[in-house]
Amino acid sequence: MTLTQVPESGWVADREDVVSPKNQGSQPCPVCGQVGAQEWLQGPDRLHGRQEQYTLMHCRACSLVWVGNPPNPAEMHLHYTGAYHKLISAAGENSPVRWEDRKAALTPYKQSGALLDLGCSSGSFLAFMRSESWKLYGVEMSAEGARTAEEQSKAKVFVGDVLDAAFQRECFDVITCFDVLEHLYDPRQVMTRVGEWLKPGGIFYVLVPNVNSAEARVFGSYWHGLELPRHLFHYSPASLKFLAESAGLREVSIETRRNPAVGTSLRYVWDDVFRAVGIRRTPVAYRREASLPWRAARKMVRMTIVRGLLAMAPLVGGGESIHAIFQKEKVSA
């Protein structure tokens, strides 16, 4: 290609957005490479109340679901608003029970060594793990988050993309990745890097939303776990296992757990119900905390209607969060 044939980069981005829907059926699956993926559903960014529609594709071979028309990487920052970061940090901080659970999940396999947390945010988990036993490292896109993480955990934090981090081969005993893998553009490359960075016998502990969960099936495009377009990939236990195995990791345990955020999916349904009669409600990202009586009323609705819907959970795919532990093969003799 000569220079004269290269249009301005802005034009390329626009052009890709225009043509990609037509090509979706022939996109090979980004994880297993099979062609013939089918359109699964369409949905907007409900968190911010935006209108642009994203198309999710489904691979019948490995069960991966992905956004067929993702934002251009250069524009992705527009989808991570200040309101979004505020919600995420509010949900992530002050969760000692959560970190205690995750530490307990690791302990049977590793009790000490070098630990790397991918997408460590402001370092809550690293701070929880801080002790004589662990040498702590993190990777974080946000410079501000990384600085806070270093302050509160004393970990060494690389600021930038996971694929730009230059760790040596086989230098970590444990790599963790909580609610991050689904945001990354190239999960295959990231998984390959994890496989390279782990020592033989090292542990990879990863959490992602479960697209095969009861809530995902009940709520469809209203499921809060879709987080369009920030979640680029949506895993089932099967597709996550396939991805890990393709990078030389083997399954130690994969389980699904309930996540008590069903109220958000329900809120998205109500947003559309109100919209249909001409009432535009404040999107979830921008709403203020509801008053106590209203919160109590909502809780009652959740307890009755939603509990009924989710009674079918064991029949259709289980909890909406996948907790998976993989291990790199030990060196063969």
Ligand SMILES: [Zn+2]
């Ligand atoms: Zn596939």
